[in-house]
Amino acid sequence: MVINDVDVREDPAWLKKHKTGKGQALEAPVKNAVDKFQLLPAFLKVRGLVKQHIDSFNYFVNCEIKKIIHAKANEKITSDVDPNYYIKYLDIYVGKPSLEQDYMVESITPQQCRLRDITYAAPISVDIEYTRGKEIVSRKSKQGQGGVVIGRMPIMLRSSRCVLTGKTEAQVAKLGECPLDPGGYFVVKGTEKVILIQEQLSKNRIIIDTDSSGCVAASVTSSTHERKSKTNFLVKHERIYVRLNTFTDDVPIIVVFKAMGMESDQEIVQLVGRDPRYAGILTPSLQECSSLGVYTENQALEYLGTKVKVMQKAWMKQTKSKVDEARDILQNVFLAHVPVKEYNFRQKCIYVGVILRRMLEAMMDPSFVDDKDYVGNKRLELAGQLIALLFEDLFKRMNSEIKRLVDSTFAKPNRSTVFDVAKVIRPDMLSQGLEHAISSGNWTVKRFRMERKGVTQVVSRLSFIAALGHMTRISSQFEKTRKVSGPRALQPSQWGMLCPCDTPEGEACGLTKNLALMTHVTTDEEEGPLINLCTTLGVEDLSMLTGDEINSTKAYMVIFNGLMLGVHRRPNWFANTLRLLRRCGKIGEFVSIFTNPKQRCVYVASDGGRVCRPLVIADQGISRVKEHHMKELKDGFRTFDDFLREGLVEYLDVNEENNTLIALYESEATSRTTHIEIEPFTILGVCAGLIPFPHHNQSPRNTYQCAMGKQAMGNIAYNQLCRMDTLLYLLVYPQRPLLTTRSIELVKYDKLGAGQNATVAVMSYSGYDIEDAIVMNKSSLDRGFGRCIVMKKASAPIKKYANRTSDRIVAPRLIADKEGCLRVPDRAQILDYDGIGGVGEIIRPGDIYINKESPINTRDTVxxxxxxxxxxxxxxxxxxxxxxxxxxxxxxxxxxxxxxQQFMIKVLFRHTRRPEIGDKFSSRHGQKGVCGTIVQQEDFPFSERGICPDLIMNPHGFPSRMTIGKMIELLGGKAGVLSGKFHYGSAFGEPSGHADTVEAISATLVKHGFSYCGKDFLYSGITGNPLQSYIFMGPIYYQKLKHMVLDKMHARASGPRMVLTRQPTEGRSREGGLRLGEMERDCLIAHGSSMLLLERLMISSDQFVVQVCTKCGLLGHHNHKLRMSFCSTCRNGENIATMKLPYACKLLFQELQSMNIVPKLDLAEA
Amino acid sequence: MAPTSALDMPDMPSGKLPPHLELQRTRVICAADAAAHTESIQYSGAYALSRIDNSLRLREFCDNFRVEVFSLNEDDIEFDMIGIDAAIANAFRRILIAEVPTMAIEKVFVANNTSVIQEEVLAHRLGLVPLKVDPRLFEYKSESDLANEKNTIVLKLDVVCSRQDGRIKNATVKSEQLQWLPNGSEYQIEKTSKTYTSFSCSQETLPALKDNPIASRYPDIILAKLRPGQCIELEAHAVKGMGKTHAKWSPVATARYRMLPEVALLENIRDSLAEELVEKCPVNVFDIEDLSRGRKKAVVARPRDCTLCRECVLGDGWDKRVQIRRVKEHFIFSVESTGALPPDVLFLESVKILEEKCQRLLVELS
Incomplete structure (x- = not known):
């Protein structure tokens, strides 16, 4: 069977053979399930876990940046003063990360950048051609480095420009980097920053929607390199209008048609469609147009001209007529992405016609309304695209700066030297702009008036999984406060693309999402060749067709990246041929071809930001991937790309999935099946992949675990002990889970685990286990269970001051003790002779670790x-x-x-903690609990074999949570311990053998003399008698979460007070008081315990004694020298009374007085 | 056990408990779903209505109490303790785990540590290393006591990892590299001439320690891993302590008991059922006895091997044919020593401690 060159389904011989072969077992191809799992590691080997970020950045650095400088508006800078002057960009290069130090250019590694608080960036250099005096000079590249450096570009780790790419594990380790670190983030000023994937509605696509009143509306967000605009079409009083920002009012659609040169009503209606009902719906709109007296193009433009918003800039000279202005708006703002050449609006008219038809269809049949939350209508904006936006903006700003400089230079009457622009280009603007945007997360693109906050985040290094999960996170543009369910809901179309489990709880629920394991996000692809190809394949160009032909029921419209290319009379042949070309690698593997019979369109998409995933191609339900392919893959003769190139596997995006029938397993495939899933568990993301048997759990539990797995302590990276993070939590003895999943192995969680396998007994014990608290075995803790290391960083810059003095670090000054001996003061005991704390010294609160001294005078010259x-x-x-x-x-x-050259000292403090009461633990099933009590081992129950659990969990945790997966984990873990092998629990893995079945696990247990159900006969450690019920006991992987009592515990008797109000400070960090809140106060009032109220609210808080003049009612003062009280208003001390009131009250009086309000106290004898 | 009708019961108390009560008193019934009659009946008048005195009599105890050693080697002992209440057996177990003292490293003086392992983690690991030394030769050291030869053992660890002819030496630091310093600490307290211990004589002069020097019980416990150029130099001070303070002082890996398993066939199980039963048991408790004429009968051959997987009582009707029980006053006691003392000595120590406790109670009471 020929697979590679011809689509077998198109091959008549093949079809004939198989039609006759139906029912005849011998002739039909053998259906045997091939274990396709090996494709996954192969996929991840090629693509990596964060390939989407790296691909997008690579695309930017290699292609898009060149497109930007060659864009018409950017390529050439001319001078307004000297018409002969010009600067032209010829080429641009982004080099390798390096740093210029003491006039030496040195290559830098990411680890150096982290430790030294510098930016991992590479120089951007350009080749330019410009005029100097009368000659034309060009500065060209040497060895891949451009002639002029224009700035520094922060480099994404593991991108094509990073020093880590192409290195082996050992080489990467030599550079101080963890080989398992996925990359995909930036190091800016020493902090790791990730640019979150941004989700937004796709650009340049027609979205039919209903507005709040239930009317049909259409919107198109146009986006080109130069311009972004949004065009809305809406229905008001049965008439259709266009809404544009630049028009003061909604304008009738027919007027717009006429303004675009389509004067005949018949032509308009024909363009929309030949269905007589269309004309009926359009009639009110047509009538309105004629009632406005608009019949010709000029009249229409004049009408539109009156609606144009008057520009506020009054100083701008009115050069254009109203008509011209309206025409300009129609050309540049109205559906800006549809090209208009020399005021030929033909294409735009057709586009509007299509929009109208879609609207009318939706009016008649609501099922034509598009779903905004459908993943196919979404685009993901990645790091590369975001940086491209920013870069272009900064580049433009730099160019205008150069232009200003050139103009001002040439404006000077007599210049002494020849002006050389290459010497005045300053690289700071680009470098700082990029660096600042990434480090602050504020994306400001002036030309699109875009201002986004929180685009970047500091990579969470709490655990390996937290960092990895951070790279796959998608943030949505929706406001978090809005109470809408649509965008938050789980979309069926996100199957396999976005993880259904991994989303935070609370306000960002459903808005922040995560990519699934196999998802790929596309980057832009060259459009020209694809358009040519479409024409070659028989797409009839629109400009040659009338409305009637366009809307003919025989032909499908071909839409390429939101642009109407033309029509095709054999859409299925066209689509299949394009797919065939894609499968044999003639066009990009990420081009999507999607036929929509309902809209009678063929959508071809090659734009960036679509999510897609690989699937095995099947012919009539028979997988193209055979046993021998997998064997070749295993033997290393084949890579994932070979599968792709040979047309065994292809990428499908969400839209194209609609043209397929995908079988979950090969055995479920029917003759209509076109694709087969590689592995079902790939619908989950990295965080959810850690959960064993997630398909047995209640769904929210998996979501909780996704959030909690990120807080678990464990190993962070291989280089964790060489890092200087502000806060680092490590487990002393991390283990790999006894019950693993395939995802765990794929993401290497088994190498950097975050938890320990604890023997858990599910029983009630001691009463200190209510509300999910767990009882822990003291001996287990003694032996190192749950022990963790907390590292904290403190850093001190050695400042240099303006008068060239600087801070200094000195050895501790000796002081004389009582006997007159000179000794080091107590607080400075741990200092070495260099004045910095010695490594390995034990440090107590209050101890000095850097004995720094600063000059008193930092301003005057010395x-x-x-x-x-x-x-x-x-x-x-x-x-x-x-x-x-x-x-x-x-x-x-x-x-x-x-x-x-800023010198600095970083000191890392280490604190090793053993678990204590109140520390938080969790299993991998969203079941968190605090340690309720710690019990001696001899009090713990023990089994006949002498096994004593590490912790006891209350069985009440199960019924309401329904975490069956946890129970199976326990069984599987127990069987694993007994048989000495790791058992698997991948999601949906039972049919494909990636999860052990309960039957198999039970059989193993019985074989080793344990009960099939995992329940053991235990003896009470306290009485010595057997327990009356069998106890479900076995190992479960437990995570220690970062929330520890030591960091939260707080109490205060007396302590610091605020200066202004004299009330106790607030918060643990300020050693604050415990607030008696409003509701507590209400309780005290209700009880009538007034003295307690007085004591809590005043005496223990901010009691203050004041002198009040009973005559004038104002506050006086007490003179301690004279021992007399005076009223400063009455100027005597006769009628002074002393009383107590809250200091805040006194403060209020005085503040009121400062505002010319006199509060008077009217005192009565008590 | 078949239910007995009230009419079939003897009218008069016969001075003996009826069999079903006797079974409840002496056996734990382990059904498929739960264990029943797990408590021991303590009250002397529990069977007063049957005219039976349930009080414990010393004479009877002395007559019935038996200890049979099942197996004994250097580290493990398994013996049967028959005719004793669960509370007492449990007391021995508890004392073995928590109250029999041993020596363990408590203080570590780190002179140099350039390895990746953190000092406190290394110290924790050192603490858990079992030492081969009889704790009875030493005294407890209280906070105020000076370290002397009677209460402290000093061990030294001085390892440098280096590359020698292409091979890495000392890549793993093992417990055998802990060196005993019989003369006490070698480190001087800063600015004094004193060391951290004040031994009046070498511990080697003690007769018990002369021939078997103090070392780790197991030579191959990994303490740390090093790379060339790294080194660890430290002194570890071991003191006497009890398991209840920290698990490192526990003399046993575990001490546990189980009640003697008893498997009763409630009816004759023959032929295919017999084969099924033998097949069911994963630990081969049952055997088949050939009867005449090719018929087979199941017999309980090795009840002691029963691990209570309850496979034999699962399935249709099997709970009527087989009953698993535990004999209440028959304990199979096993002790796994960590190596400081032989397991038999450990058990005797626990008996002594219990005796001491009883004495103390008596003294308090009188």
Missing amino acids: PNPMAIPDSAYKPTPMTYKGPPGECAIVDKVLLTSNDE
């Missing part, structure tokens, strides 16, 4: 700034602040400087 006397310095030591009573250890000290 004669010899490097040798000012000791007396000119004041001590500014850095002291350790931590939980009282706990001591940490100085783990690491780093002395370094950043790219601005």
